[in-house]
Amino acid sequence: MVPGSRPQDYPDYFVFAFPLSVDAWDRYAVEALLPPGLAAAPADPAWEIRRLAARLVQERPDGPPAEVLLALRTLNQALRFVAVRYFRHDNPGSLDRGRLWAARRLGDSGVAGVLGAFVDLYPPLDVRAGRSDTPGFLGDRSGPLTGDDLATIELLLLYLNVGNPAAAPASPLFADDALRQRVSYVPFVTIFEDYLAEHEAPGSEGVSILQLLRAPLLASPGSLFGQLAYIRDHWGHLLPDDLLRGLQLALDVLREIDLHRAAGPGGPAPVLEFGPGRAGWQDDRPEPEAFSNDAAWMSNVVLIAKSVHVWLDQLGKRHGRPFTRLDQIPDQELDRLAAWGVNGLWLIGLWERSEASRRIKQYMGNPDAAASAYALHDYRIADELGGEDAWRDLSERAGRRGIRLASDMVPNHMGIDSTWVVEHPEYFLQLPHPPYPAYRFDGGNLCDTPGVGVRIEEGYWNRSDAAVVFQRVDEGSGQARYIYHGNDGTSMPWNDTAQLDFLRADVREAVIRVILDVARRFPIIRFDAAMTLAKKHYQRLWFPAPGDSGAIPSRAEHGMTREQFDAAMPLEFWREVVDRVAKEAPDTLLLAEAFWLMEGYFVRTLGMHRVYNSAFMNMLKLEDNAKYRQTLKNVLEFSPAVLQRFVNFMNNPDERTAIEQFGKGDKYFGCMLMMVTLPGLPMIGHGQIEGFTEKYGMEYRRAYWDEHPDEDLIRRHERDIFPLMRRRSIFSGAEHFSLFDFEGDGGWVDENVFAYANRGPEGKALIIYNNAFDRTSGRVRLSSAINTGSAEQPHLVRRSLAEALDLDTSAGTWHLFRDHLEGCEYLRSGEELAGDGLHTPLNGYQARALVDWRTVRDADGSWARVAAMLRGGGTPDLGRARRRLQLEGELAEVRSWFPPALLSWLEAAAVPAPAGTPAARVAGPATGPGKTKKPVTPAVPATLTTPITPITPPLPDQPRELDDLPEGLAAWARALHQLPATVAALAADPGLGARTRDDLAGWLLALPGSRGLEIAYAAAVLRTVRRPGEDRRLPRAPVPPADADLVAEDLTTVLRDWSGHDYQATRDTRLAEAVALGNDAVRSLAAGRAAWLAEALAMPAFANAAGVHVHDGIRWLGKEDLESLLQVLLIEALSLPPTNDGAGQAARITALFDARDLILAAAARAGYQVDVLIAALAGPGPA
Known part of the structure; x- marks a missing residue:
């Protein structure tokens, strides 16, 4: 506290300035708190007052905190100063006249009795020390004020204190019960006050002195803070500088406890403002423009965060084997990140961690916990992660894929048992004694280094308190230091960390050297809690200027003026860091985790390459859209270059996950789209792409929730987000x-x-x-x-x-x-x-x-015609839309080759076989995994010998539109129409053999409902466009082969209009396109060769028709798609010209169906995995 703060020549009456009864002296052993002899009141009794408060709290848990007693001391100092000034200078002699007036009413003995009882029960320091007694003190006339005068003033102040509701918590120190019982002191005060009000000149404020002294108490009856603020605002011109400083300090220490009692979740994120007039702007603290230049690669970084222990655990589960080292991370996982568009990998938790931190967290309830990733023992890669060699291996492999590794650097603090705490305890903010006397450090030693004791305060172990310091003891000398925990002032101290003292030049230099060492190993550095080391906030937290305290308890007493602080820390630490890194470790991207409305300052003046933009997450999550738009506008109106230096994210490791905050639907993807398309650096959270919802603590060794990647979510990222991530150069700049x-x-x-x-x-x-x-x-x-x-x-x-x-x-x-x-x-x-x-x-x-x-x-007006056709709408391909208009007549002609009546005519040809015929009793193609068509057993030979009558149900007459088709197409349509009857006749021919007839009958049974004949016809039409002249029986289409896709689109439309089924029409078109390209496949199938499938599946149209798709990195076939495709290919194959040799015909048909059955059975055995099937068909066996 500020020394002095009492009127000149005014002796110390009460040792702590506030009234102190003889009962309190004895009850709380006050003398034991003071230097021997009680020679004088301590000039700065803050420590003694804290110890006194601890004794009150020990007796009564709801007793006043030390900050209340410190404030009460200052309040009494101010009241005393004003009272003495009045009685000595403004109205000298009024004390004598007042006592005489009271004696006329109470008698001389009554007044003397009151003053004597007061001195007995509230002894001044000299009486308590035995240097005087009550009569001697009251009779003293040696000073400017007599003993009677002093006793009268202090009696009046006692009366005010007792009647002050805000002072009630401290009433055990000065309760007036004993005084009231012994004398009538209240009537004395009342008479004295009445006299002063009626007969003496008013005080300097125009009211009686007692009214003036009571004014702060009436203005804010329940708050010492309010009373002191009143005195500052209304009496400031009356008080000396030392008392004003003490007054401000008292307000600051009260603010500390008020802020921490009210600590809780922060309010809504404020709009970012820039330039003079914004919140926090200080005209005397210059903010010049000093951006750091980006290296070419920096602008397009896309960063993903991975909590390294949790990631290794998840990779182990994914790959079915344990992963514990960095060099065990599989190449395919790095390939996956690179394919997504990620080129920066932030590994959280690389460094050697504090063993004390691990013990604390395990004791507090998580026996599986590691140390916090931000309570570091030293800056070397952790041995349990494989050390420097494992890091180097991962770094090289990631680099080959264009991925740069990022590391945390934690400049603000170290672990409480770190190398620096052991070897350089002087580096840390500390006191020679605990800031609060109630602190106890009786627990076990958390430091493994011999000769050093490290203990955290007992309140952490029993969850009763969150001490701001820990104890570090040199067990050789016994020297104890009380080192502050790291703290950003927003919640509780980080009890496994030790706060570095950045007022020391040697500490700043040591930290910069560590940063340079990290920069030589990692091209991207993320500075944790960087805002705490900006001069403005480092002073606010640890050496607060008058009126700016309250962030961290006990630090108000160590405050500095702005001038004092600037002398101790003349330069911004971060500006020194940026300049040194640019000189000694260039090509390093420096990324600051900074909040508190300092985003622009960090990049524009301090020179960081990137700074966190938490407004993005907070405002978009809450749909404070106007506020975020205003933030963007403010940036653009001040300095657009700031915008491209923001780090935009949807969750930070210590926040709720992106999925929990934004969901998995359109809102998530809209905000994710903004994140990857706004200028700046997009940062993706751990597990965000996979849809994980567990929030991973910084001490987690593994994921505790059994979560599996959401494949649908990943696929939507792959479709909507990653292609844009890979084009960051469009979006990253702000120019x-x-x-x-x-x-x-x-x-x-x-x-x-x-x-x-x-x-x-x-x-x-x-x-x-x-x-x-x-x-x-x-x-x-x-x-x-x-x-x-x-x-x-x-x-x-x-x-x-x-x-x-x-x-x-x-x-x-x-x-x-x-x-x-x-x-x-x-x-x-x-x-x-x-x-x-x-x-x-x-x-x-x-x-x-x-x-x-x-x-x-638009030289020919075709684009205007396209625009008129679309009427503002979209189309999958504008070039095709324009080409469609240019080929309008030609396409119309080809569409005329698909008359609905023709399709219905072909559909009617594939009617079911009549009941009782062998075709109705023969199983069709395989329908289940691993199953093949069962041959008819010898027990029913009649099915092979009963003649099959050609299909005879009445068929529709040949459609009139058939005559309008080109001759080749008309002939093909007639052949397809006749094919079922031809196959039925073949199935009844005993000369073909039982097996061949069985295959044909089964195919015939599967034909109705397959739309195979219509698809085969459509394939022929597509072939006239895609491969004109290949089949001389077919006409040449008027549409060029390059525009065959337009014909396929029209085919889909025709089939949809005819069938009424959109999906079915699209699927049938895919089958027709595959068959149109697949003459080689048809001939190979007809020749009984199954291995052609590998080559066929390499053609996109064929693979599309077979339902090929990728899931979990594996190519799969669609079972039903494959069966439908083979059915249509069989139509084409069966339509090939027959051989004259009956035996040869039977062999050809048998080989055809054998190839089909081989493919279906092999596909089932392969589990419909494309690559497994191709390998099986390429191996030994029929080909």
Whole structure:
């Protein structure tokens, strides 16, 4: 506390300035707290007062904290100063006159009795020390104020203290019960006060002195803080500087306990502001522009976080073997990250951790816990992770895949048993005694180094308190140090850490050397809790300026003025770090975890390459969309370069997971889209892509929840997000970034919609996202203000959408672009984009990612025709849409080759075989895994010898449209129509043999409902386009082969209109396309060769028809798709010209069905895995 703070020549009456009864002296053994002899009151009795408070709390748990007693001391000092000034200077002699007035009413003995009883029961220091007695003290006339005067003033102050509700917690120190019982002191005070009010001059404030002294108590009856604040605000001009400083310090220590009693979750995230006038701006603390330059690779970093122990545990479960070392991380996992578009891997928990931290966490309830990843023993790769060699192996393998490793650096603190605590205890913030006397350090030693004792305070073990210091003892000399725990002032201290003292130049240099060592090993460094070391906040936390305390208990008493602090720490530590790294370890990306509205300062003035942007997560999660849009606008109006230095994330390791905060639906993917398309650095959380919801503590060795990757979530990332992550150069910079208002159709700005444009070397993009449940509609036309000047000399401009995307807006110019999320392409004229912008409706949480912009000149008017046809809508391929218009007549002619009547005619030809015929009794093709068609047993030979009558049910007459077809197609249609009857006749021919007839009958039974004849016809039409002239029996189509996909689209439409089934039409078209390309496959199948399938599946159309898809990195076949494909191929094969030799015909048909059965059986045995099936067909056996 500040020394002095009492009127000049005024003796110490009470040792702590507030009244202290003789009972309290004895009851709380006050003399034992003071130096021997009681020569004088301590100049700064803060420690003694804390010990006294501890004794009160020991007697009574609800007793006052030391901060209350310290404040009460200051309150009495101020009241005493004003009282003495009045009685000595403003109205001398009034004390004598007042006592005489009281004597007339109470008698001389009454007044003397009151004052004598007061001195007896509330002894001044000299009386308590035995240097005087009550009569001697009261009769003393040696000073400016007599003993009677002193006793009268202190009696009045006692009366005020007893009547002060805010002082009630300390009442055991000065309760007036004994005084009331002994004398009538209250009537004396009342008479004395009445006299002063009626007969003496008022005080300097125009009221009686007692009214003046009572004013702070009446202004804030229940709060010492309020009373002291009143005195500061109303009496400041009356008080000396030392007392004002003491007053401010008392307010600061009260603020400490008020803040920590009210500690809890923070409020909503504030809008980020920049420049003069913003929150926290100090005109006398310059913030010059001093950005660090990015190396070429830095701009496009996409970082993913992995808690290393948890990741190793999860990889072990995934791969079926334990992983504990960095060099055991499989290449395929690195390949997977690289394929996603990740090029930065942040490994949390690499360094050697504090053993004390592990013991604390295990004792506190998690026997499986490791030490915290942020309570470090030393900066070397942990031995349990394989040490430096394992790290080097992983680093090299990741580097070959374009992935740079990132590491934490924890500059603020070390573990409580770290190498530095053992070897350099002077590096840490400390006191020679505990800041609170109640602290006890009786637990076990947490340090394994001989001769050093490290103990945390007992309250941590029993969960009763969160001490701000731990004890470090040199067991040789017995010297004890009480070192502060690391602390950011937002919650409890980090009880496994020791706070470094950055006022020491040797500490700053030692930390910088560690940073340089880390930078030589890791190209990306994340600085944990970096904001705590900015000068502004380091002073606020640990050496608070007057009026700025309260963050960390007990530190108000160690405060400094701004000038004192600047002298001790003249430069910003982070500026020193940035400059040294740039010189000694260049090409290192420095990333700061910094909050507290310091984001712009960290990158623009301190020179960090990147800084956390927690507003992104907090505001989008809560849908505070207007606030986040305002944040972006503020950045753009101040310094757009700040925007490209933000780290955007949807969860931080100590936050709830992204899935828990954002879900797994459209809102999650909309915010994820923004994260990977805004300027800056996207940071993906551990398990975010896989959909994990467990929050991994920094001490976790493993995942405790049995979670499995959400494959659907991963696939949607692969479809919607990763392709854009791999194109970060479009989005990462801010030079061409523009933020737009979304002008709703009603003329208002929809603050829920984020619309922004950007461009880079790989193209340009417009992103639009509605972060709200409600549907909306509007246009993107004009950007918000953008500062193209400097922060000091701003030049604000607004860009039209066309300007932002650098679009040609001249007449006849059209712009094509693709919605990456929807898969459609769109077309707008340059004139429309320049004037009206882009209009779009948006469902709740819908996003649009408009990329792949390209410009065309409409020389022939075809693009205008396409735009008129689409009427603002999209199409999968604008080039095809334009080509469709150009080939409108030719396509119409080919469509005429698919008359619905023809399709129905072919469908009717595949009627079921009549009941009782062998075809109705013979099993069809294999339908289950590993099953093949069962041959007819000898027990029923009649099924092989009973003649099969050709199919005779009445068939529709030949459709009239058949005559309008080209002759080759008409002939093919007739052949297909006759095929079932031909096969039925063959199945009845005894000369073919039982097995061949059995195969044919089974195929015939499966034909109805397969649409095989219609698909075979469609394949022939497609073949006329894709492979003109190959089959001389077929006509040449008027559509070029390059445009065959347009014919396939029309085929799908025809089949859908004819059947009424969209999916079935799409599937049938895929089968037709495969057959149209598969003449070789048909001939191979007809020749009985099954191995052709491997080559066929290499063709996309064939693989698509066979239902080939990828799941968990494995290619799979669709069982039903494969069976349908083989059924249609059999139609083609059976339609090949027959041989003249009956035996040869039978052999050909048998080989055909053998090949089919071999494929189906092999596919079943392969579990429908493509690669396993191909290997089986390529091995020994029939081919």
